[in-house]
Amino acid sequence: MKKYRIVYMVCTAVVVGTGLGAAPPAARHAFHVVMPGQSIQKAVDAAQPGDTVLVAPGTFHESVKVTTPGLTLRGMGRSTVIEPSVKKAANSCAEGGNGICVLGTKDRDVEGVTIASLTVTGFARTGVFAMATDRLTVQNVTTARNGVWGIAQERSVRGLIRDNSALNNGDAGVFLANTINEEAGATDTGGTLIDHNRLEGNRIGLTVRRLRNLTVAGNRATANCVAMFVVGDENKPKAGALTVRDNLVVRNNKSCPKTARLDALQGSGIVLTGAEDTLVTRNVVRNNVGNSPLSGGIVLFKSFVAVTSDRNRISDNVVEGNSPADLINADHGTGNTFEHNSCRASQPAGMC
Structure with a gap:
């Protein structure tokens, strides 16, 4: 029988003052070290809240389901690789075609989970999938060549998605939604903060669907069909009240065919549709070129369900070399402003 190496770290609390009684008992948090040939899932199942499952370099053929609050699942960099198993699915995460799942319940979010420093690749649906989470951190994770999404999160709050690489996934490299x-x-x-991620070779680098109060900052998106997509619809409240800032969006000129939901895609930088009260600022958007209805540098696109985009502010961006134009307002909403942008061509004319 294979055994896991478990190392305990002891954290003590110090009480200052007199008459306060004895200090509370020490909290013990374990490190569960998983070596090649061992099961990550078994280590996760054995872990308690606050524990860390540390996975050594190597390739692990399994899916991992996390439901324990405060758990950290950490690899040792890109050389810790999780791929699908050829065996029959062992849990609901694997059955869904996902690599790592972090799952709360309908009545209670799972809190404070961290997924870090590993690669998840080749899954039919999603590399890292999260539902009903609070303060989930996904950091330094590479998600590559997964069938639908690299990192996906729904019905979750206060998340941090930082310093990840989402490469060549079938739909969005990073996908966030209220419900799917x-x-x-x-x-x-x-x-929620989506910060300093590399989004490359996906159909869409980042999709934010029907969400409010989040920030997309400092990401680099290239070689996708669409770099960043903020999507709303006829439901209330509308998507928006979010910020897209300080991103580098360059040459997203991959060509993607039409689907049941979207026209063919190519050459789209930052696209907003059915959104309100969104700030798009200090981004560098260059050389995104295509013939899709959504092509262009920064685009306000007419909603697929005839909902207007209203009171969005596009300001202080560098938008150059995009085609058919750097700035495009194809929406009939009210209160949308384009100001202080460095650009050469706009539709309609006069926004540069």
Whole structure:
């Protein structure tokens, strides 16, 4: 029988002052070290809240389901690789075609989970999938060549998605939504941050669907069909009240065919549709060129369900070399402003 190496770290609390009684007992958090040939899932199942499952370099053929609050699942960099198993699915995460799943319940979010420093590749649906989470961190993770999404999160709040590489995934490299399979109004994420990720070779680098109160900052998107897509619809409240800032969006000129939901895609930088009160600022958007209806540098696109985009502010961006134009307002909403942008061509004319 293979055994896991478990190392305990002891954290003590110090009480200052007199008359306060004895200090509380020490909290013990374990490190569960998983070596090649061992099961990550078994280590996760054995872990307690606050523990760390540390996975050595090597390739692990399995899916991993996390439901324990405060758990950290950490590899040792890109050389810790999780790939699909050829065996029959061992849990609901594998059955869904996902690599790592972090799952709360309908009544309670799973809190404080961290997924870090590993590669998840080749899964039929999603590399890292999260549902009903609070303060989930996904950091320094490479998600490559997964069938639908690299990193996906729904019905979750206060997340941090930072310093990841989402490469050549079938749909979005990073996908965030209120719900995936139901119609509902946009929900407040409580300040989710998508920060300094590399989004390359996907159909869409980043999709934010029917969400409010989040920030997309400092990401680099290239060689996707669309770099960044903020999507709303007819449900209330509308998507928006979010910020897209300080991103580098360059040469997203991959060509993707038409689907049941979208026209053919190519050459789209930052696209907003059915959104309100969104700030798009200090981004560098260059050389995104295509013939899709959504092509262009920064685009306000007419909603697929005839909902207007209103009161969005596009300001202080460098938008150059995009075609058919750097700035495009194809929406009939009210209160949208384009100001202080460095650009050469706009549709309609006069926005540069």
